[in-house]
Amino acid sequence: MALPRLLQFPNPVNEVSARLVAAGVVLMSVLFEATGWTWVLVPLAYGFVARVLSGPRFSPLGLLVTKVVTPRLAVAPKPVPGPPKRFAQGMGAAFSLTAAVLAFGFDAALAARVVIVLLAGAAFLEAAFALCLGCRIFAVLMKLGVVPSTVCEECSDLSRRWSTLSGPEVATQNL
Numbered sequence: 001m002a003l004p005r006l007l008q009f010p011n012p013v014n015e016v017s018a019r020l021v022a023a024g025v026v027l028m029s030v031l032f033e034a035t036g037w038t039w040v041l042v043p044l045a046y047g048f049v050a051r052v053l054s055g056p057r058f059s060p061l062g063l064l065v066t067k068v069v070t071p072r073l074a075v076a077p078k079p080v081p082g083p084p085k086r087f088a089q090g091m092g093a094a095f096s097l098t099a100a101v102l103a104f105g106f107d108a109a110l111a112a113r114v115v116i117v118l119l120a121g122a123a124f125l126e127a128a129f130a131l132c133l134g135c136r137i138f139a140v141l142m143k144l145g146v147v148p149s150t151v152c153e154e155c156s157d158l159s160r161r162w163s164t165l166s167g168p169e170v171a172t173q174n175l
Contacts, residue, residue: 011082029120048093088134
């Protein structure tokens with residue numbers, strides 16, 4: 001398998017799985033906050049980097065969720081655009097790597113804890129309410145022209161999503 005194929009991010013992404021991964025991030029963050037075990041930052045940061053590079057393919061948490069947990073749930077998949085989710089994973093990677101560098105490189109455990117609390121808050125919003133802060137920031141960056149519309153054509157043309165929805169579902173979509 002060629003390297004570019006290994007590093008492909010899925011599009012679309014199953015939002016059910018994304019929310020479950022976010023719940024796993026919350027659990028790992030709470031474990032770090034409750035115990036102060038800095039080693040927890042290693043799998044946390046690795047998971048985000050792995051998911052940014054290739055979705056769940058090399059992420060233990062991503063694989064557990066997509067191959068074991070989600071298929072056993074009696075919940076229909078909810079496809080959402082991949083690029084905003086990849087951006088959100090990138091933000092998670094930035095936060096978790098920052099916390100790891102603070103903890104391991106600068107012995108700044110308190111600063112690392114603050115960063116992880118922020119990460120956990122964002123992951124909680126995704127897990128509990130399907131509110132993806134990274135996706136919202138991605139949308140703002142698209143509106144400002146920082147992210148070209150070609151990165152996510154489905155994101156820039158909301159009529160594609162609205163045409164497939166009916167009634168009250170429109171109001172519940174992550175736009």
